[in-house]
Amino acid sequence: MIRGxxxxxxxxxxxxxLSFRLDVKGERPEIPVRFVLDTGSDVTxxxxxxxxxxxxxxxxxxxxxxxxxxxGIYVKTVPIQSLRFRLARGGFGQVRMTQLEVxxxxxxxxxxxxxIGRDLIDQFRLIIDRSANLVLLERPTGHAP
Numbered sequence: 001m002i003r004g005x006x007x008x009x010x011x012x013x014x015x016x017x018l019s020f021r022l023d024v025k026g027e028r029p030e031i032p033v034r035f036v037l038d039t040g041s042d043v044t045x046x047x048x049x050x051x052x053x054x055x056x057x058x059x060x061x062x063x064x065x066x067x068x069x070x071x072g073i074y075v076k077t078v079p080i081q082s083l084r085f086r087l088a089r090g091g092f093g094q095v096r097m098t099q100l101e102v103x104x105x106x107x108x109x110x111x112x113x114x115x116i117g118r119d120l121i122d123q124f125r126l127i128i129d130r131s132a133n134l135v136l137l138e139r140p141t142g143h144a145p
């Protein structure tokens with residue numbers, strides 16, 4: 001069961017660790033990323049500011065423009081090595097994803113967070129308890145964490 005909480009803005013957030021298949025100086029560090037749960041987003045997306053300190057190669061090549069209710073974003077699908085989320089029992093557990101959308105907002109909507117979209121949320125049962133500051137993503141019975 002994946003565990004999250006509500007941040008100071010009241011958004012449901014989950015901490016994750018992301019590793020790209022791309023090499024950075026011969027290394028593949030796990031990058032800490034705080035994701036906002038977004039049931040209105042079709043896909044899980046990472047914004048470039050979450051990995052800029054790690055000096056990955058230029059993700060802007062091959063981008064495509066996508067628009068939604070809040071405005072436009074440039075997106076590119078990139079392969080990932082692993083994506084792990086904080087578990088309720090402690091530690092981190094991996095989810096099965098081999099690629100992730102990297103989204104760069106157009107100028108007028110900068111400041112968007114990385115989000116967990118319905119491509120992942122739909123694989124879980126979502127439990128929200130604001131009074132306990134608790135957000136849980138639970139696999140249906142018989143599935144791995």
